[in-house]
Amino acid sequence: MSPAPRFKRILLKLSGEVLMGDGGGLAIDPAVTARVAAEIADVKAQGFELCIVVGGGNIFRGISGAARGMERATGDYMGMLATVMNALAVQNALEQIGVETRVQSAIPMSSVCEPFIRRRAMRHLEKGRVVIFAAGVGSPFFTTDSGAALRAAEMNCDALFKGTSVDGVYDADPKKDPNAKRYATVSYDTVLAHNLKVMDASAVALCRDSNIPIVVFNIREHGNFAAVLHGEGVSTVVQKETE
Numbered sequence: 001m002s003p004a005p006r007f008k009r010i011l012l013k014l015s016g017e018v019l020m021g022d023g024g025g026l027a028i029d030p031a032v033t034a035r036v037a038a039e040i041a042d043v044k045a046q047g048f049e050l051c052i053v054v055g056g057g058n059i060f061r062g063i064s065g066a067a068r069g070m071e072r073a074t075g076d077y078m079g080m081l082a083t084v085m086n087a088l089a090v091q092n093a094l095e096q097i098g099v100e101t102r103v104q105s106a107i108p109m110s111s112v113c114e115p116f117i118r119r120r121a122m123r124h125l126e127k128g129r130v131v132i133f134a135a136g137v138g139s140p141f142f143t144t145d146s147g148a149a150l151r152a153a154e155m156n157c158d159a160l161f162k163g164t165s166v167d168g169v170y171d172a173d174p175k176k177d178p179n180a181k182r183y184a185t186v187s188y189d190t191v192l193a194h195n196l197k198v199m200d201a202s203a204v205a206l207c208r209d210s211n212i213p214i215v216v217f218n219i220r221e222h223g224n225f226a227a228v229l230h231g232e233g234v235s236t237v238v239q240k241e242t243e
Contacts, residue, residue, distance in 0.1 A: 006159075007159045007229065008048065009048070009049040009155065009156065009157045010043075010048055010049065010051075010157060010159055010229070011051050011053065011157045011159075012040065012052045012161045012163060013053050013054075013160060013163065014036070014090075015057060015163070016055040016058035016082065016083070016086055017055075017057050018165065018219055019033050019054070019086060019090075028086065028089045030093075034093050034096070034097075037090060037097060037099070039222075039223070039226070040094060040130065041094065041097050041098075042223075043229060044099055044130060046229075048229065049125045050130045051121070051155055052132045052133070053132070053133050053134075053144055053147055054083055054144070055083060055086070056080070056081075056082030056083040057082075058082075059082035059085060060075075060078050060079050060082040062076035062077070062079035062080075063076075063079075072141065073140040076136075076141060076142075079136075080106070080107055080135040080136050081135070083134045083136060084105055084107070084109065084112070084113065086134075087103045087132040087134035088103060088112065090132055091103050100128065101129060101130045102124050102130070102132070103131075104116040104121055104131060104133055105134040105135045106133070106137055107135040116135075116138070121133075125155065133147065133151045135147075137150055145203035146203045148162075148203065149203040149204075149206040149207050149210075150206065152210070152212050153207075159212060159214070159215055160207060160212050160213070161215045161217065161228070162199065162215065162216045163219030164218065164219065165218065165219075165220055166216070167182065167221070168182045168184075168217065168234060168235055169182065169183050169191070169196055169197075169216050170182050170183070170196075171196070182234075183236045184237070185238075185239060186236060187238070187240060188205070188207065188208035188238055188239070189241070192204055198236075211240065213238065214237070214239075215238075216235060216238070217233065217234065217235035217236075
């Protein structure tokens with residue numbers, strides 16, 4: 001028998017690249033987005049409350065634009081708009097399989113989604129809807145990781161799950177170092193002190209201060225989201241050091 005889940009309300013942070021699929025030919029691959037939506041729907045059907053933040057790196061990265069001479073603030077705003085596009089794509093995929101979903105944007109654009117209103121988002125969760133938060137925190141110079149940590153704290157989430165293309169946090173880059181070792185658990189302070197590539201430092205610090213565990217797992221592996229939620233599967237949990 002699977003162990004009882006530790007968490008009830010989850011914020012799922014998805015990297016934008018996850019929606020591209022393995023080939024990388026499309027910024028948003030409908031088939032891949034549909035598979036990710038099915039993973040989310042499976043977890044939702046098990047009684048978890050879910051909110052989501054999707055990055056925009058598959059379409060545009062503000063920091064990359066800045067590196068090529070674009071003003072950083074302008075690049076970041078363009079990146080925020082990319083996250084809205086991804087949020088709408090995930091919403092469409094979820095609603096096609098019967099999961100009621102709302103998108104809330106930190107940058108108001110009432111023609112396509114709701115503005116971010118915390119109490120309204122809470123009410124959506126209480127009614128069993130999935131809420132997707134778009135446009136980061138609504139200001140430049142903050143990543144979607146920071147946006148995810150902020151929304152997780154605002155929504156009183158029990159954990160922040162980061163779905164990526166790797167199965168956890170390593171002491172070195174596993175793609176470059178075959179001897180890299182994966183942590184089963186690691187403290188916030190160790191992540192910050194050793195600059196482990198989990199989330200940006202401000203996001204990790206906010207989760208630490210709010211005592212929100214960060215669970216890093218591979219969203220590309222079929223069924224892994226639900227498995228990790230039930231204490232199975234492969235992941236790394238970033239949390240306070242145990243006494």
